[in-house]
Amino acid sequence: MKLDAKIPEGPLAEKWSKHKFNLKLVNPANKRKYDIIVVGTGLAGASAAASLAELGYNVKAFCFQDSPRRAHSIAAQGGINAAKNYRNDGDSVFRLFYDTIKGGDYRAREANVYRLAEVSVNIIDQCVAQGVPFAREYGGLLDNRSFGGAQVSRTFYARGQTGQQLLLGAYSALNRQINEGKVKMYTRSEMLDLVVVDGKAQGIVTRNLVNGKIETHAAHAVLLCTGGYGNVFYLSTNAMGSNVTAAWRAHKRGAFFGNPCYTQIHPTCIPVTGDHQSKLTLMSESLRNDGRVWVPKTVDLSQKLRNGEIKAKDIKEEDRDYFLERKYPSFGNLVPRDVASRNAKQVCDEGRGVGKSGLAVFLDFSDSINRLGKDTVAAKYGNLFDMYYQITDENPYEQPMRIYPAVHYTMGGLWVDYNLMTSVPGLYALGEANFSDHGANRLGASALMQGLADGYFVIPYTVGDYLATIGPAPINTNHPAFEQTKKEVEENIKTLLSLRGNKTVDEYHRDLGKIMWEYCGMSRSEEGLKKAKKLISDLREDFWKNAIVLGEGEEVNQSLEKAGRVADFIELGELMVDDALNRNESCGGHFREEYQTPEGEALRNDDDYAYVAAWEYKGKNQPEELHKEELVFENVKLTQRSYK
Amino acid sequence: MNLTLKVWRQKNSQTPGKFVTYKAEEISPDMSFLEMLDVVNEKLVKTQEDPIQFDHDCREGICGMCSLMINGEPHGPKRATTTCQLHMRSFKDGETIVIEPWRAAAFPVVKDLAVDRSAFDRIQQAGGYVSVGTGGVPDANEILIPKTIADEAFNSATCIGCGACVAACKNASAMLFVSAKVSQYAMLPQGQTERYERAKAMVNQMDDEGFGSCTNTYACEAQCPKEIKVTNIARMNREYFNAEFIKG
Numbered sequence: 052m053k054l055d056a057k058i059p060e061g062p063l064a065e066k067w068s069k070h071k072f073n074l075k076l077v078n079p080a081n082k083r084k085y086d087i088i089v090v091g092t093g094l095a096g097a098s099a100a101a102s103l104a105e106l107g108y109n110v111k112a113f114c115f116q117d118s119p120r121r122a123h124s125i126a127a128q129g130g131i132n133a134a135k136n137y138r139n140d141g142d143s144v145f146r147l148f149y150d151t152i153k154g155g156d157y158r159a160r161e162a163n164v165y166r167l168a169e170v171s172v173n174i175i176d177q178c179v180a181q182g183v184p185f186a187r188e189y190g191g192l193l194d195n196r197s198f199g200g201a202q203v204s205r206t207f208y209a210r211g212q213t214g215q216q217l218l219l220g221a222y223s224a225l226n227r228q229i230n231e232g233k234v235k236m237y238t239r240s241e242m243l244d245l246v247v248v249d250g251k252a253q254g255i256v257t258r259n260l261v262n263g264k265i266e267t268h269a270a271h272a273v274l275l276c277t278g279g280y281g282n283v284f285y286l287s288t289n290a291m292g293s294n295v296t297a298a299w300r301a302h303k304r305g306a307f308f309g310n311p312c313y314t315q316i317h318p319t320c321i322p323v324t325g326d327h328q329s330k331l332t333l334m335s336e337s338l339r340n341d342g343r344v345w346v347p348k349t350v351d352l353s354q355k356l357r358n359g360e361i362k363a364k365d366i367k368e369e370d371r372d373y374f375l376e377r378k379y380p381s382f383g384n385l386v387p388r389d390v391a392s393r394n395a396k397q398v399c400d401e402g403r404g405v406g407k408s409g410l411a412v413f414l415d416f417s418d419s420i421n422r423l424g425k426d427t428v429a430a431k432y433g434n435l436f437d438m439y440y441q442i443t444d445e446n447p448y449e450q451p452m453r454i455y456p457a458v459h460y461t462m463g464g465l466w467v468d469y470n471l472m473t474s475v476p477g478l479y480a481l482g483e484a485n486f487s488d489h490g491a492n493r494l495g496a497s498a499l500m501q502g503l504a505d506g507y508f509v510i511p512y513t514v515g516d517y518l519a520t521i522g523p524a525p526i527n528t529n530h531p532a533f534e535q536t537k538k539e540v541e542e543n544i545k546t547l548l549s550l551r552g553n554k555t556v557d558e559y560h561r562d563l564g565k566i567m568w569e570y571c572g573m574s575r576s577e578e579g580l581k582k583a584k585k586l587i588s589d590l591r592e593d594f595w596k597n598a599i600v601l602g603e604g605e606e607v608n609q610s611l612e613k614a615g616r617v618a619d620f621i622e623l624g625e626l627m628v629d630d631a632l633n634r635n636e637s638c639g640g641h642f643r644e645e646y647q648t649p650e651g652e653a654l655r656n657d658d659d660y661a662y663v664a665a666w667e668y669k670g671k672n673q674p675e676e677l678h679k680e681e682l683v684f685e686n687v688k689l690t691q692r693s694y695k
Numbered sequence: 696m697n698l699t700l701k702v703w704r705q706k707n708s709q710t711p712g713k714f715v716t717y718k719a720e721e722i723s724p725d726m727s728f729l730e731m732l733d734v735v736n737e738k739l740v741k742t743q744e745d746p747i748q749f750d751h752d753c754r755e756g757i758c759g760m761c762s763l764m765i766n767g768e769p770h771g772p773k774r775a776t777t778t779c780q781l782h783m784r785s786f787k788d789g790e791t792i793v794i795e796p797w798r799a800a801a802f803p804v805v806k807d808l809a810v811d812r813s814a815f816d817r818i819q820q821a822g823g824y825v826s827v828g829t830g831g832v833p834d835a836n837e838i839l840i841p842k843t844i845a846d847e848a849f850n851s852a853t854c855i856g857c858g859a860c861v862a863a864c865k866n867a868s869a870m871l872f873v874s875a876k877v878s879q880y881a882m883l884p885q886g887q888t889e890r891y892e893r894a895k896a897m898v899n900q901m902d903d904e905g906f907g908s909c910t911n912t913y914a915c916e917a918q919c920p921k922e923i924k925v926t927n928i929a930r931m932n933r934e935y936f937n938a939e940f941i942k943g
Contacts, residue, residue: 329730557733
């Protein structure tokens with residue numbers, strides 16, 4: 052199969068407008084004859100479900116949580132970018148586009164990224180109209196702040212909980228449609244498979260997580276808005292329930308997986324304290340606006356800190372290494388995430404890390420507190436400081452925070468064309484679940500932007516084009532493919548429930564996470580990846596022999612839920628390793644030790660790897676087939692990224 | 696640390712439940728309360744026993760999914776803290792901890808410590824929104840909102856919908872939750888057009904769900920992990936009464 056990204060012809064700035072005009076429309080009276088399934092109710096899912104229902108389509112929305120408001124978009128802290136140029140500081144749609152392409156280390160599609168920048172301005176308008184309480188200035192206008200990888204202030208924010216406020220906005224729009232009967236909401240429901248009829252996505256199989264009932268649902272189109280797969284690393288900043296199952300099962304039904312190895316390691320997270328740790332907590336990147344990152348200049352001082360002989364404040368100014376400011380004078384502490392993370396790892400590898408484990412660097416607010424006063428700093432970051440205090444029992448107003456990189460976001464995801472359609476006709480992927488807009492590294496405050504762009508302003512146009520093509524004839528679950536897929540799901544559950552070995556599913560998950568972090572994390576090498584491949588494949592075999600899965604299918608059974616998700620993570624892990632092995636270059640979050648500049652920066656190979664790697668599932672125990680979508684750059688010049 | 700847990704176990708909403716005693720051993724004070732339960736659960740699974748079901752997701756104190764009555768207090772002894780952000784350093788070695796689900800007729804038990812809070816969703820669906828469709832809205836800066844009002848509306852908007860207010864209330868009243876949403880919109884210019892219909896619809900739905908009445912004990916405010924203020928309840932009452940007199 053040849054990949055066609057369906058990028059419209061014409062100048063960059065006109066592509067989306069022209070494309071919107073060329074897309075087929077469904078007339079208003081016919082829209083109610085179409086059913087659309089939306090899986091996931093985060094920013095992408097809730098905004099898509101609400102917008103499509105407003106247009107008149109019949110929407111069925113699904114989430115595994117007890118309420119659509121709990122999707123993990125809610126945890127985003129820092130903000131959302133938009134090229135409003137309210138600051139008069141030189142921002143524009145083109146600059147946001149340029150920053151995003153460059154920030155992604157030239158591994159994203161120009162046309163998609165430009166569209167994202169273009170609709171970013173509409174998102175802010177939309178959210179404000181819904182009553183989202185963004186930060187404001189005394190004159191009543193919206194406030195902005197700056198974020199990593201940009202030299203303009205284009206980030207809109209709602210204290211340290213922008214994600215919750217934007218999600219509640221989308222949730223309120225969704226609620227309105229539920230109230231009007233246009234959306235039927237299924238909570239505590241997990242998608243376990245995709246139903247494909249004659250090559251087209253026509254429904255899903257779900258498990259009701261309360262009574263265990265396996266259900267089938269039919270529709271003219273299926274939208275996966277199921278988020279990322281960072282939990283493949285076990286420890287990440289994702290929610291405990293975040294998983295790849297819906298996307299992975301769709302992948303096994305024919306949807307190609309794009310750039311699975313592109314994962315983002317966020318530089319400012321609270322460091323790991325012990326083996327009991329179940330998840331990592333992010334400290335918003337916005338903290339780097341006012342916090343300075345440093346470690347002691349010498350290993351000796353670092354050693355003394357770690358032994359508790361001295362405290363951070365005992366280290367004299369001249370003995371501190373503000374390594375980001377030193378190495379990147381023009382961006383300083385605001386370099387993109389991948390660069391900040393790698394440098395933190397580097398100084399820790401040199402033995403200059405802080406904290407008991409030595410796997411942490413300082414994020415110090417004392418200068419800002421002296422300059423702005425404690426109250427101003429508290430007004431900006433109070434809830435983050437409180438959260439830090441609660442978790443670590445250390446007061447960040449009095450001593451510097453300790454931070455270390457952690458898995459945060461996955462740029463990879465299901466391959467989609469410009470219309471957000473996967474390689475299975477009728478199946479779409481939105482938000483973090485797709486691979487499309489962030490290349491090899493995502494800039495801060497761009498995830499919320501992309502989720503809402505896809506849901507509010509892209510899919511309402513593009514899905515109509517497909518629906519108009521297939522026509523409004525009713526689709527129901529009578530086709531034998533539904534029964535067949537349901538049977539396969541039930542058999543898989545039966546096999547899982549028969550596992551009564553001696554190792555818990557959590558133990559497998561932890562083992563997988565350790566392998567992935569060690570060999571497919573911040574730094575990768577051919578040798579390590581090959582080792583990881585063997586380790587994961589052994590782990591997979593062992594899982595299906597020795598895992599313990601308790602209980603029965605027809606009840607609430609968290610043991611079973613976890614087992615299914617971890618089994619999928621193990622398979623995905625293998626594909627991530629294959630993808631990382633295939634990509635013999637460093638770019639963004641994918642850092643191969645063999646490919647670096649003399650200064651230790653990521654060294655791309657544009658001649659051979661300026662493509663999207665889209666992987667096709669070929670059956671159990673078969674190697675996946677690689678398809679390449681060449682990336683064409685007509686508007687930006689590919690250069691070595693420099694933040695110096 | 697070593698602890699004794701008395702945990703409410705209940706197979707489903709139809710089956711009666713009971714307290715079961717478990718040992719939580721070798722617990723680190725740096726663990727969160729839920730990580731302590733993870734340790735207990737992993738041991739249970741190892742011995743082929745059904746693990747304790749509890750709701751949780753983000754573990755950052757923002758999704759509102761975690762709950763638990765801990766020694767009779769929603770989200771445990773620490774103020775302004777969700778269970779997932781409560782750490783074991785708040786407890787003493789050797790302590791006995793009683794863990795129950797939220798108790799309210801409108802929140803039926805799903806299993807063990809997990810309850811069904813969909814009543815909250817239905818209240819929001821009844822009117823917790825501004826009726827604005829996607830597209831066709833004014834530029835964001837055309838709606839001016841004074842900072843003081845924006846900040847006050849924000850304080851109401853920080854509610855995470857966990858249900859601690861209901862669990863804390865001897866009447867199982869949902870007034871704090873509902874009033875936070877009603878207040879947010881009543882204070883903002885975007886919410887003016889529908890402010891009275893909204894208050895009425897949401898209050899009526901709240902009553903239909905079987906939540907109790909407010910008798911001003913302020914237990915909800917004391918236990919709210921996001922420190923939502925009872926002044927919201929006063930605002931909601933005003934909105935609701937005005938709705939009777941001023942036909943919006």
